[in-house]
Amino acid sequence: MATVLQYYNLKPDKHNRICCPFHEDKTPSMQVYYKTQTAYCFSSNCKTHGKSLDVIDFIMHRENQDKHNAILKAASMINGHEVPAATAQTPSRSDILTKMFTYFKNAVHNSPPAKQYIESRKLDYEKLEIGYNSGQFHHGQRKDETLIRQCLQVGILQDAGLISKTGDKAYRPFGKWCIVFPLKNKANQITGLYFRSTLNDTDKRHYYLADRQGLYPPLPHDFIVW
Numbered sequence: 001m002a003t004v005l006q007y008y009n010l011k012p013d014k015h016n017r018i019c020c021p022f023h024e025d026k027t028p029s030m031q032v033y034y035k036t037q038t039a040y041c042f043s044s045n046c047k048t049h050g051k052s053l054d055v056i057d058f059i060m061h062r063e064n065q066d067k068h069n070a071i072l073k074a075a076s077m078i079n080g081h082e083v084p085a086a087t088a089q090t091p092s093r094s095d096i097l098t099k100m101f102t103y104f105k106n107a108v109h110n111s112p113p114a115k116q117y118i119e120s121r122k123l124d125y126e127k128l129e130i131g132y133n134s135g136q137f138h139h140g141q142r143k144d145e146t147l148i149r150q151c152l153q154v155g156i157l158q159d160a161g162l163i164s165k166t167g168d169k170a171y172r173p174f175g176k177w178c179i180v181f182p183l184k185n186k187a188n189q190i191t192g193l194y195f196r197s198t199l200n201d202t203d204k205r206h207y208y209l210a211d212r213q214g215l216y217p218p219l220p221h222d223f224i225v226w
């Protein structure tokens with residue numbers, strides 16, 4: 001039972017109680033009994049109410065699976081053949097970069113200066129994978145703790161110890177006012193981002209995200225020598 005609870009990222013309190021995962025539960029209604037390797041939900045609102053759940057029952061309910069599949073799942077948990085759910089939900093660097101590049105790509109359409117710059121470079125943002133970073137993705141209504149954490153993780157935001165006017169922590173966006181190209185690996189996953197300044201044409205115009213990996217596949221030579 002401990003293995004199963006851990007797998008689902010459910011942490012019993014000191015009385016071995018958890019918030020029941022099978023109904024809306026704000027205060028822990030489910031009692032875990034390690035002695036019998038069972039759990040019991042005391043809420044009458046619960047679909048499992050009145051039944052003592054062993055580990056297989058628990059997995060059946062949690063996965064919405066039949067007994068056969070629940071047993072297979074239990075076996076995989078013991079053998080460690082499966083990535084724990086908690087780990088699987090953590091997005092990879094590539095997942096984060098893909099999400100952010102989609103955001104940057106959409107931003108081109110909302111930014112006349114970005115469109116103008118891209119056209120001046122004789123590139124076609126309708127055909128090529130090009131994005132634009134206005135540096136606003138973590139502000140205002142878009143402010144989102146998960147997004148900020150993920151952007152810090154991959155380096156799209158940097159913690160420069162800044163405090164904003166509102167007194168909140170402020171972060172420095174990497175490659176602000178740059179057009180953005182995805183760098184991909186052989187499996188066509190985005191593994192890096194290349195930023196090219198739209199403002200500065202002299203010394204500081206090329207920026208690669210930390211842990212540079214991947215290539216922009218259709219990169220013609222004149223892109224490189226910009």
Ligand SMILES: [Zn+2]
Nearest residue numbers: 020023041046
């Ligand atoms: Zn319940």
